[in-house]
Amino acid sequence: MAKVFSAIPSDRRQGITDVLLGYLRKSGSVIDKPVCRQNNESDGQWVEANLGPFVQYTAYTDLNDFNISTAGLLTALSPTQLAQLILNSGALNTTDFIDRVFERLEKGNALKNVDEFLTQLTANGQSPEFQPVVRDRVMNKTFTIISPHFTEFTKNDFDIWFHVKMVPVLASFTPAMLQNATTNINCTNYRVIVSGMAKVFSAIPSDRRQGITDVLLGYLRKSGSVIDKPVCRQNNESDGQWVEANLGPFVQYTAYTDLNDFNISTAGLLSALSPNQVAQLILSSGALNDTDFIDRVFERLDKGNALKNVDEFLTQLTANGQSPEFQPVVRDRVMNKTFTIISPHFTEFTKNDFDIWFHVKLVPVLASFTPAMLQNATTNINCTNYRVIVSGMAKVFSAIPSDRRQEITDVLLGYLRKSGSVIDKPGRADMGRGISFLLRNILKKTEQ
Template identity: 45%
Template sequence: MNKTYIIISPSFPEFTEQDFFGWFHVKLVPVLASFTPEMLRGVTTNMNCTNYHIIVSGMAKVVSAIPQQRLQEIADVLLEYLQDSAAVINQPDCRTGIKTDAQWIETNLGPFSPYITYSELKFFNLSLGALVNVLSPTQKAELIMDPDSGGLEDAILVKEVLTNLTESGDEEQLGQFFQVFTQILQQTNTTFILNAAVRETILNLTLNGLAPKFVSFEVEDYELWFQVYLVPVIASLHPDSLRVIPSNISCESYEAIVTGLMESLEFLPLGISMDVRASLESLQETFPDCAELDSFTCKETHVDEMLICWGVDSSQLQKTLEDNNSTSAVCNFTIIEHACTTPTNLTAGNLATLLTCSVESNKPYVVEVWQLLFHKASPILSQALDMFATMAPTTMSSAYSNALDALGEVVVKKLTQDELKSKDAIRSRFQMELRPFLASPSTNFLSCLGTYNFSCQTYQLV
C-alpha cells in the first residue's frame, strides 16, 4: 500500500471521477484496509464532494478489515474534511441523490459515523428525527443527554430512541447506550432523572427489551443492570414492573436486585421513593425463601433529612407552634411535617399527643421519618414515651412496626453496656417507654435485639 500510494498520489489532482472509482473501488480494494489516516488526509485535501463520496464508499467496502484504532482515526479525517467543506457540503451539487439527513450521514461518513460524537454531528444542523435510526448507541445516549436536544424533558424523543434500541433485540447495543448514559449523568452529578415521564419511558422500554434475556442472566448481569445502568431511572420502578423477572432466579440474583433498590433509597427523595419501597415488598413476597435468608440480618436505616424533607413545607407548622403551642394544634400536621421542622417548640406533652393522633389516623410512615422525628425530639423523647404509654390504646396497629424500628435505633441502640445489664434501665425502656409499640415487632427489630449483650435477667425482662 505504501509504495502504491507514493507512486499514484502525485497524480491525484488530475484524477477524474472514473479514476478515483477505478482505484478505490477496484484496484486498491485488496490492500485498501492498510490505507492510513495520513494517506486519506492527503487524498481528500482540496477534493470536491463528488470524489470524496467515492472515497468514502470505497473505504466502506473494507471497513471490517481495518484495525479498530484506525477506524477512529479515519473517522477523524473524514470529519475534518466535512468541517473544512461546511460551506459547500450541503449545497445542491453535493446533495445529489441525498434526500434525507440519514442518507447524508451514510454518504458522507458511511460505516465510520459511529466513531463521530453526537456533538460533532450537531455541527451540520441535521434533524433529530432523521438521526435516531442511524445513530450508534453511544450517539443516542449523547443525543438524549445533550442540553440542546431537551431529551431529558422530551418523553416522545426518548421513546423513539429507546424503541429503536430495544426492537433490535441486541442486548449489547442497549448496554452500550446505558454505559454512556450513566457516565454522562455521573459527570454532571445527576443521580436520577427528574422528569417522571422520561424516567418511566426509559425504564419500562428497557425492562421489556431485556425480558427475554433475563432467563439467561448471571448474577453479574443483574448487578450491572440494577446497581448501575438502571439506577438513574429506578425511581419509576413499581411492583408490576417486576413481572418480567423470572420466578426461578437464584437468591444471589434476587440479592443483586434488592441491593440496587436499597441503594437507591440513599439518594431518592422520600416522596419519589415510595414505588421502589413497594417493589421491595413485592420482591420479598415473590421470593419468600430468598427474603427469609436476608431477613435475619440486623440492618441500620439510612436517614438523610434532605431526602425526607424534599418538597416538604413545614413553615406553617413552625409558625403554629410559635403562636399556639397547644396540644390540639400539633395534630393538625403530619408526622413528616413535624419531622422536618425545628423541634425547639415541641414539648413532651405535644409529642405524646402527636403519637396518639397518629395512632387514631392509622397512617403509616416509613422508618426514616419516625427516626428523624425521634432523633430531633431526643431531649424530651423519654418523657414523651412515658406519657404516651398511659394514653395509648391496648391494641396498636401493625403500622407502628416502623416506629418501633426507629425507636430501636434511637433508644435501644444508645443503651450502654451497663444499662443492658441493668434491670431498672431495661424495665423502664421495654416495659414502659416501648411497651405500646411492642405488639408488632419487625423481624429486623428482633434481629437487632439479638445483637445486644443483655444479661439473662434483662433478656427475660425484654
C-alpha cells in the same frame, strides 16, 4: 509448457510445479553448475529457464537449495505473478519479503505495476488477510506510488481503487493519507472514498477512527459552501442519507453538534445510525447529559423492533465493563423509556435474561428504577428471579436517592409477605443479598 501456461487448468499447475521442483532437487549437484547454467546467467534468468511461469506456484523458500536470491526470484516475475506467488507461498505476513516485492514493483512504471499486482491480489473477489504490521507496510508503499496520481483520478478510478484493489489493506489508511487523498477533490469522489473506508471500518484500529473522522469533518467544513447544495446533495436525499454518504460509520465519532453547520437535524443524524452506533455516539460526543438528545435517541430506538434495538444500544453502552455516568435527570429519562420498552417482556424473561439486564445492561441507569417499576417487575415472578433483581438493585444502592429507598424496601417486603408460603422453603439460598439490602436501609433509618 510456458507457452501454454494460461490454458493449463489451474488445479493442475501446482502438480506440474511440484514435478519441476522435484527434477531440480534431484539434479541439485549440477543444476547450479556451468554445465546447466550458462555464463553470466542471472538468478532471474535461471528461474525463467527452469521454472518459467510455474515459479508463482512455488514457495519462495523452495529455491533456497539452488542459491537463488529473493531479488533474483522476483526479477523473473511479472506483477501479476508476484501477487500469485504471495497468495500461494504464505508470504502474506513476511515484511522483509513484502519490501523486496515493492522494490521490484517500483522498477519501471510503478503505478502500472502496483495496479496489476493489486488487481491479481483481489481477483475473483478474494481479499487476502495481512497481519496488521504487513498490511501497514503494503498500504504505505502503495500510497507512496499512487498518491501523486490522485489529481488525475476519475470517479471510476477512485471507485476501483477504494472499493476493490486496496480493500485488503485499506484498514491501514491513515488520517494523513486521507487528508492527502481528499485535498482538492470534488464531493462525488469524496463520497466514493468514504464508502470505501466504511467497508473496512471494523478492521480500522479504534485509536485511528477519531483522526479519520476529524479529517472527514474538516473536508465537509471546507466544502461548506457547496456540500449541502444540489451539486453535492442528490435530489430528495434525506438528512440520514446525507450523513451516511458523507461520514458513514465514522459519524459515531462526531459530536452531534458538529453537524449543525450542515443543517442536519438530530433525527436525521440518528436515522443513519444503528443502535450500536447510537450508543457509541453518545459515549464519544458528550451527549450523556442532554435530555433532548436522549429523547431523540429513543425515538430512533422505538422504530422497528424496539426491544432488540434497546438491547443492542445498552449492550454497546456497557461493553467491556464500562458504565457511563448519567446526570440523575437524564438517567431517569433513560430508565423510564427503557422500562416502557422492556417491561411488557418480563413474563418471557428467563433467569439469565433478568441477570443480564439487572446486572449488566441496566446498571448505568438502575439507580433510577422506581418503586412502581419494581412492583411491576416483581409481580408474578418466582423467588429465583426476584433474588436476581434484588442483587442487581443492591449493586447500585448507594446511588439510589435516599427518599426512594424506603418505598423500594416496602415493595420488597410486600413481595416477601405475598410469597410467605414458599419464601422460607428449600431453594431460598442467597436470600442474604435481599436481607442485606433491607438491613442496610433499616440501619440507615435508625442512624437518622
